[in-house]
Amino acid sequence: MNSDNASIFKEGLWHNNTALVQLLGLCPLLAVSGTVVNALGLGVATTLVMAGSNITVSLIRNLVRPELRIPCFVLVIASFVTAVELLMQAFLYDLYLVLGIFIPLIVTNCVIIARAESFAAKNNVWRSLLDGLSMGIGFTAVLLLLGAIREILGHGTLFTQAELMFGEGAQWLTITLIDDYRGFLLAILPPGAFLVLGLLIAGKNVIDKRRAQRTIQTVATPASVAAESST
Amino acid sequence: MNLDTPSSPHIHSGINITGIMVRVCLALVPAIIAYTWFFGWGLCINILIAVGTALCAEALMLRIRQRPIAPFLADGSAVLTGVLLAFCLPPFSPWWITVMGTAFAIIVAKQLYGGLGYNPFNPAMVGYVMLLISFPLEMTQWVPPNIVNQLQIGFLDTLNIIFTGSFPYSLNIDALSMATPLDTVKTELGLNLTVSEIMRGNAIFGDFGGVGWEWVGNWVLLGGVWLIYKRIITWHIPLAVMGSLFVISFFFFMLDPDTYASPMFHLFSGATLLAAFFIATDPVSASTTPRGRIFYGIGIGILIYVIRTWGSYPDGVAFAVLLMNMAAPTIDYYTQPRVFGYKKGNTNENPRRGQN
Numbered sequence: 001m002n003s004d005n006a007s008i009f010k011e012g013l014w015h016n017n018t019a020l021v022q023l024l025g026l027c028p029l030l031a032v033s034g035t036v037v038n039a040l041g042l043g044v045a046t047t048l049v050m051a052g053s054n055i056t057v058s059l060i061r062n063l064v065r066p067e068l069r070i071p072c073f074v075l076v077i078a079s080f081v082t083a084v085e086l087l088m089q090a091f092l093y094d095l096y097l098v099l100g101i102f103i104p105l106i107v108t109n110c111v112i113i114a115r116a117e118s119f120a121a122k123n124n125v126w127r128s129l130l131d132g133l134s135m136g137i138g139f140t141a142v143l144l145l146l147g148a149i150r151e152i153l154g155h156g157t158l159f160t161q162a163e164l165m166f167g168e169g170a171q172w173l174t175i176t177l178i179d180d181y182r183g184f185l186l187a188i189l190p191p192g193a194f195l196v197l198g199l200l201i202a203g204k205n206v207i208d209k210r211r212a213q214r215t216i217q218t219v220a221t222p223a224s225v226a227a228e229s230s231t
Numbered sequence: 232m233n234l235d236t237p238s239s240p241h242i243h244s245g246i247n248i249t250g251i252m253v254r255v256c257l258a259l260v261p262a263i264i265a266y267t268w269f270f271g272w273g274l275c276i277n278i279l280i281a282v283g284t285a286l287c288a289e290a291l292m293l294r295i296r297q298r299p300i301a302p303f304l305a306d307g308s309a310v311l312t313g314v315l316l317a318f319c320l321p322p323f324s325p326w327w328i329t330v331m332g333t334a335f336a337i338i339v340a341k342q343l344y345g346g347l348g349y350n351p352f353n354p355a356m357v358g359y360v361m362l363l364i365s366f367p368l369e370m371t372q373w374v375p376p377n378i379v380n381q382l383q384i385g386f387l388d389t390l391n392i393i394f395t396g397s398f399p400y401s402l403n404i405d406a407l408s409m410a411t412p413l414d415t416v417k418t419e420l421g422l423n424l425t426v427s428e429i430m431r432g433n434a435i436f437g438d439f440g441g442v443g444w445e446w447v448g449n450w451v452l453l454g455g456v457w458l459i460y461k462r463i464i465t466w467h468i469p470l471a472v473m474g475s476l477f478v479i480s481f482f483f484f485m486l487d488p489d490t491y492a493s494p495m496f497h498l499f500s501g502a503t504l505l506a507a508f509f510i511a512t513d514p515v516s517a518s519t520t521p522r523g524r525i526f527y528g529i530g531i532g533i534l535i536y537v538i539r540t541w542g543s544y545p546d547g548v549a550f551a552v553l554l555m556n557m558a559a560p561t562i563d564y565y566t567q568p569r570v571f572g573y574k575k576g577n578t579n580e581n582p583r584r585g586q587n
Binding site (some may be wrong): 014182184185186189195 | 339365366367
């Protein structure tokens with residue numbers, strides 16, 4: 001059971017990462033990742049929706065007729081998005097204003113319906129919850145990385161406007177990395193998001209390739225690798 | 232006995248990529264000299280920086296991609312990208328502008344797509360557009376022609392300006408820089424002045440375009456004609472670009488000469504001629520069929536006019552070229568020439584149709 005849980009997390013965080021491998025839900029990913037705080041806000045919202053919808057879909061999976069499953073899933077997802085939107089409007093109003101249309105648009109994020117259809121509709125509640133969480137965290141991690149790179153390149157800062165997410169007491173989080181930075185507009189504009197995402201995907205592929213080569217080597221000469229690792 | 236039968240082509244014109252690139256660079260030399268005469272040593276220094284950066288970036292990427300370095304560097308395509316990009320930059324732009332633009336052009340627009348022959352977009356224009364949207368301030372610091380001669384800004388002063396940003400005679404760029412003719416027309420039309428009032432009211436306008444600019448344009452034109460004569464490029468793209476720009480600007484000029492600049496102004500301003508002969512004719516990113524090249528050129532000409540007249544940028548050459556680069560594969564698909572021996576119109580029998 002434990003190894004099963006671990007494998008679900010590995011899938012969501014790395015092997016089947018929504019942003020780097022499935023390339024789903026790119027619209028909010030590219031539009032909102034201008035700063036770390038925006039990225040974190042949208043990532044957390046998406047994760048909550050994904051976990052909630054996966055649990056609900058998994059609960060009702062034996063009650064819904066197959067012909068009607070897609071409308072039902074969409075209704076479930078839309079309810080959760082509305083709930084998250086209202087929550088953000090109540091507690092994180094400034095962040096809600098910054099993210100704007102992209103919170104309601106989580107409904108149309110194809111990752112969520114894809115997980116509901118391909119995982120939650122076929123698995124029990126616990127596994128579906130884990131899958132929703134891991135996929136959401138994987139998505140958030142890429143969003144954060146993208147947001148950090150774009151913010152550093154574009155503004156020369158990190159965690160700017162942290163007060164939007166964590167309240168006024170969090171202003172100390174904002175780090176100015178480069179003083180008098182003139183700004184690199186391309187990184188903030190949409191093309192910058194595409195470029196950085198492309199480089200991230202390339203980076204992941206390089207790491208995967210190296211790993212695959214290493215496993216081949218381990219299989220071929222276990223003794224020499226063991227000797228290497230002991231030194 | 233073994234008779235060796237190599238596959239076609241059996242007759243080679245004797246020119247290779249290096250030959251093409253060297254000739255294109257040579258054709259630019261008169262324009263570079265004219266530009267240096269009017270705008271100072273900045274262009275020459277920028278070209279040196281850009282070419283150096285282009286070669287370094289190319290070598291770096293070839294090394295990472297594990298390709299042979301020497302033959303690809305010797306083909307001269309990186310050098311040409313550097314020269315063309317430097318030609319588009321303001322003469323006193325800081326060194327890091329040139330370095331960043333060229334590195335972006337070579338690394339992202341060329342090598343990441345697979346190197347020479349695989350890039351769907353013109354690398355020099357990608358680098359230029361990246362700079363234009365990222366650093367609008369530095370990319371609009373144009374100086375008026377002849378100012379370098381009046382102020383006697385020599386080679387060392389120019390080096391100082393480019394590398395340290397400090398101007399001689401305690402001047403600064405804000406005192407020196409000036410709107411380009413295209414920019415002036417655009418801004419002052421917004422102030423409800425007529426074109427003829429604008430032309431009379433500013434000393435930067437010459438006979439057709441801006442003083443100096445139009446002479447650089449003449450030499451670009453001459454170099455381009457030499458390229459056609461040498462059969463490095465065909466006449467289709469330059470003629471289509473200039474022709475369509477002329478026709479569309481003539482139409483609007485006739486409609487209302489007060490609010491639309493003359494066709495000759497459009498032809499001899501900005502980068503029109505450079506684009507028509509040197510940038511749009513890039514054999515990799517342009518359309519490759521004869522009919523397709525005409526459509527491709529017409530598209531560029533119309534887009535240049537549309538962006539200049541109704542867009543928010545004073546010159547739209549780079550955007551026009553990139554947009555048509557994007558359309559080039561589609562144009563090629565629909566304009567495939569009739570294969571010798573096949574009837575026209577009978578597409579089912581044409582073996583080349585649908586292979587793409």
